[in-house]
Amino acid sequence: MRITNSSSKHSIRKRGRSVDILINQHKVTAFEGELVSTVLHAEGIRTFDRKHKTGNSSGIYCGMGICYECLVTIDGVPNIRACQTPVENMMVIETSDGNKS
Amino acid sequence: MNTKTELVVIGAGPGGIQAAVTAAKFGVDVTLIDSSFVPGGQYYKQLPKEFLKDNKNHLHKKAEFLFTELKRSSVHVFMNSVAWGIFHNPKSGLWQVKLQCNNCSSQIEAPIIIIATGAYDRSIAFPGWNLPGVMTAGAAQTMIKNQGILPGKRALLSGSGPLQLAAAANLVDAGAEVIAVLECGSRLLRKGISHIPAVWGQWGRMHEGLGYAGTLVKAKVPYKLGWSVIKAMGNEKVEEVVIAKVDEIGKPIKGSIQTHDVDALIVGYGLTPSTEFFRLLNCEMKFSPSEGIYIPDRNEYFETSLPGIFAVGDCAGIGGAELAMVEAKITAKRIAWKLGHVSNDQSFKIESSEIRALKKEQRFAKMLGQVFTIPQGLFKLAEEDTIICRCEQVTLSEVNKAISYGAQSVTDIKTITRSGMGNCQGRTCGTILAQILAAELGKPVETSQFLNIRPPVHPLLIEQIEENAQPEVTG
Amino acid sequence: MKKSATYDVIIVGAGVVGCSIAYHLTKAGYHVALVEQKHVGTGASGANFGMVQSNDVEIKHSIPMVLTSYSRFDTLEDELEMSVEFRRTASLRLLSSESQWENSKERSVILPKAGIPYEYVPPERIPELEPEVDPRGLFGATYASYQGQVNPLLLMWAYLRKANQQGLDLLTYTEVTGFIIHNGAIKGVKTSKGDLVGGMVVLATAAWTRRLGKLIGYDWNIHTFRASAMVTEHFPGLKLRNIVTSADHIETEINGPDDAELTVMALTQTPEGNFLIAQADRPGEVLDSVISHIAPYAMSIMATQFFPVLRKARILRTWTAPTTYTEDGMPLIGFVNDVRGLILAASFRSAIVNSPIAGEIVTQLIDQGYCDIIDIKPFSPQRKMEQADAVYKVKTSQSSTEKNLD
Numbered sequence: 001m002r003i004t005n006s007s008s009k010h011s012i013r014k015r016g017r018s019v020d021i022l023i024n025q026h027k028v029t030a031f032e033g034e035l036v037s038t039v040l041h042a043e044g045i046r047t048f049d050r051k052h053k054t055g056n057s058s059g060i061y062c063g064m065g066i067c068y069e070c071l072v073t074i075d076g077v078p079n080i081r082a083c084q085t086p087v088e089n090m091m092v093i094e095t096s097d098g099n100k101s
Numbered sequence: 102m103n104t105k106t107e108l109v110v111i112g113a114g115p116g117g118i119q120a121a122v123t124a125a126k127f128g129v130d131v132t133l134i135d136s137s138f139v140p141g142g143q144y145y146k147q148l149p150k151e152f153l154k155d156n157k158n159h160l161h162k163k164a165e166f167l168f169t170e171l172k173r174s175s176v177h178v179f180m181n182s183v184a185w186g187i188f189h190n191p192k193s194g195l196w197q198v199k200l201q202c203n204n205c206s207s208q209i210e211a212p213i214i215i216i217a218t219g220a221y222d223r224s225i226a227f228p229g230w231n232l233p234g235v236m237t238a239g240a241a242q243t244m245i246k247n248q249g250i251l252p253g254k255r256a257l258l259s260g261s262g263p264l265q266l267a268a269a270a271n272l273v274d275a276g277a278e279v280i281a282v283l284e285c286g287s288r289l290l291r292k293g294i295s296h297i298p299a300v301w302g303q304w305g306r307m308h309e310g311l312g313y314a315g316t317l318v319k320a321k322v323p324y325k326l327g328w329s330v331i332k333a334m335g336n337e338k339v340e341e342v343v344i345a346k347v348d349e350i351g352k353p354i355k356g357s358i359q360t361h362d363v364d365a366l367i368v369g370y371g372l373t374p375s376t377e378f379f380r381l382l383n384c385e386m387k388f389s390p391s392e393g394i395y396i397p398d399r400n401e402y403f404e405t406s407l408p409g410i411f412a413v414g415d416c417a418g419i420g421g422a423e424l425a426m427v428e429a430k431i432t433a434k435r436i437a438w439k440l441g442h443v444s445n446d447q448s449f450k451i452e453s454s455e456i457r458a459l460k461k462e463q464r465f466a467k468m469l470g471q472v473f474t475i476p477q478g479l480f481k482l483a484e485e486d487t488i489i490c491r492c493e494q495v496t497l498s499e500v501n502k503a504i505s506y507g508a509q510s511v512t513d514i515k516t517i518t519r520s521g522m523g524n525c526q527g528r529t530c531g532t533i534l535a536q537i538l539a540a541e542l543g544k545p546v547e548t549s550q551f552l553n554i555r556p557p558v559h560p561l562l563i564e565q566i567e568e569n570a571q572p573e574v575t576g
Numbered sequence: 577m578k579k580s581a582t583y584d585v586i587i588v589g590a591g592v593v594g595c596s597i598a599y600h601l602t603k604a605g606y607h608v609a610l611v612e613q614k615h616v617g618t619g620a621s622g623a624n625f626g627m628v629q630s631n632d633v634e635i636k637h638s639i640p641m642v643l644t645s646y647s648r649f650d651t652l653e654d655e656l657e658m659s660v661e662f663r664r665t666a667s668l669r670l671l672s673s674e675s676q677w678e679n680s681k682e683r684s685v686i687l688p689k690a691g692i693p694y695e696y697v698p699p700e701r702i703p704e705l706e707p708e709v710d711p712r713g714l715f716g717a718t719y720a721s722y723q724g725q726v727n728p729l730l731l732m733w734a735y736l737r738k739a740n741q742q743g744l745d746l747l748t749y750t751e752v753t754g755f756i757i758h759n760g761a762i763k764g765v766k767t768s769k770g771d772l773v774g775g776m777v778v779l780a781t782a783a784w785t786r787r788l789g790k791l792i793g794y795d796w797n798i799h800t801f802r803a804s805a806m807v808t809e810h811f812p813g814l815k816l817r818n819i820v821t822s823a824d825h826i827e828t829e830i831n832g833p834d835d836a837e838l839t840v841m842a843l844t845q846t847p848e849g850n851f852l853i854a855q856a857d858r859p860g861e862v863l864d865s866v867i868s869h870i871a872p873y874a875m876s877i878m879a880t881q882f883f884p885v886l887r888k889a890r891i892l893r894t895w896t897a898p899t900t901y902t903e904d905g906m907p908l909i910g911f912v913n914d915v916r917g918l919i920l921a922a923s924f925r926s927a928i929v930n931s932p933i934a935g936e937i938v939t940q941l942i943d944q945g946y947c948d949i950i951d952i953k954p955f956s957p958q959r960k961m962e963q964a965d966a967v968y969k970v971k972t973s974q975s976s977t978e979k980n981l982d
Contacts, residue, residue, distance in 0.1 A: 001251040064221060066529075383866055
């Protein structure tokens, strides 16, 4: 849901360079300057992580890196806050639901 | 990597930047640290630098001015650096801030630290608050303003205070359908009028506020005074919200309940100060009745009970960007004088103009706090199976069990239930626990005390702690 | 709080010992107040590893007490009707050199005779006890199978929950500022929230005992040091069967040789799979809970020296708390001679394993004036301390560094 409404002052006319990333093994095009949370949200993904104790799903809540609800695995490293991580070319992102997503 | 400097400023929001540039002007060697990618904090959110090629920041003139000053100054700026602990090094006699960037660990030592870590959205717990799609006003603002992405196509906002108006207006402007904006304070108008004197002189703000209101009026977005969300529902993401009119103490009024389909619920119940470092260092904390939380005790120069540790801005009590900058100027000047950068025959003096500016901003902040308080009933929306501590998935039922065992403070609840022992060390659930406990015991929320917080304030891998080289350690 | 509220017994200090005493006394029908300067478990009990250990017992006089108390854990959860996550486990101490084994030789003879299994294990046998340990380069290990693990926080609250049901007045965030003594008898305590009246006062105050004693002219010979630990999130990459410690240590000078930190490795896994990693110790009669800038690093490198896989574990928080030791390794339990009604129950090694018996002992002292469960004369608060087994010595500028966390 990137803002494309061109009359909106918040529409980003042109984002950074496009990058190719993998989200749950699917190839996705994103743009430099975007956060991992942005790209996941734009792809319609709302469940980023599942709580170990209950299996409850979690995603973006505070948007500023203090709630730890938006954790994903990036390049094999788990528990990375998606809202604090900008995308990079060839980045491999996995959410808790992995292939099911 | 170890470095020494004269002043470390933690947090590059308006307060932190102002403190850094002011001190640097006096000749102080300043290092400014922030965990984000670009300075500005939450108030002056800049676009990512990759977007700036073809887009413009829509910022306050003041913000642009501040960023330019920072660029031109001698301040060493460390962005993308998470300060995870502040320690005292008895060998050097200095304060030591340990940092973690993506690939490197380091520390910086200085005799003086200014903590300007700002604030974050205050949470209230209600059934379904932890569903994906339910997010804070701050998160929504970041998504729209910084990333150009819509939180949802059909959104409802619930909370209290002017930040909600801004978020709602931005949503409308970005093309979302905003079902309603709910303001839980029902006595807003009555309370508001008595505070007109505090608003005097805040024309810039009023102009901004009117602008947001205008956008909402034009889009015919209902602004409902005395209403709140009471439940969010959906299959692993928010799909429906239940809202109700609430009485003066925040209790939902039967018969007023409505249900709406949404794909985003934006909650904005005000801000709470980021007091992590003060609690970590065991600074004296005092209870702020107007805000209902503990803040660091500061003297007139904004120094905490620990010599050399100063606090400016929202992290020491919510007051907004303007107040933060006024405090920052006074603090920086004081520190420059302490470090000997102001000529010796001058005794330290705060200018009367600075005092006036301070009082003006304090009045406004106080007014906002009094007008936009959260009625007690909203702290009772949670049901037995509502998650209170999200990190450890502790339910209200378990919290109540802890209280039945005899818990007298939030730390007692933490001890028994593990609330606050997860990743966020209680940032999200701490204020909620304090309210639940106080309500259950029939005591003022001050008696709930506050949670301890320990380094690292953000979790670190052991290998990252190891990389923090310690030349003194021997085998 | 009612001013001048009257109690049969006032206990100071809501750590694991104070909570146990509160439980036992209220069970016996006494009207009790438990006064705590901050929250329950503010001191060492709240920073505790949770080891229910008998292998570091002071050898000359403390074995009967530790053995008796340890046996109470068999039925404790049933008695308190609450889980404290107690499980029997063994403790494995990794030895890098023969000289490290020399320090434990006396123990290896005496403890088994007393019913506490304790043996030397050669390196080739280590993997069968703990598969994740790489035995190459090790001289061997000491293996103590009669140990246990508990959640110390739940242990305190299991005692308190029952005590509260039995009529305890729990007064947290209430600091004791003085004692009320008339004609050589204690009459109560002064606190930050008013006076409390009581004919019996029990100090279960660990690191704060000495400071409180000075208010009434006593200088009980209890030494304080700060012990640090840290916890990881649940980490499935490592599974330990035992509590694993090492005899190796790092010494770190912070501000000269008298301001040093001594770090050994101690590792245990909680039921949820989190790792508790300890332990960095700093001498100095300091009572705050502020961790040094060295401790997290020192504990990290000690742990990964033995378990490199832990490099990828996430640390959620580190902490430190003041704890105690005495030169002869024995606690101070009993009446204070010249102040009728004043009882000490401080500086146990260790507090967790001795918490059940501490509650019983103090209850007997108050009930009948003496203890007949075990002989507590050696623990008299009036005693002159002789250095018995040198089980714990923290580095000073003269003596060498030694640590026997066993």
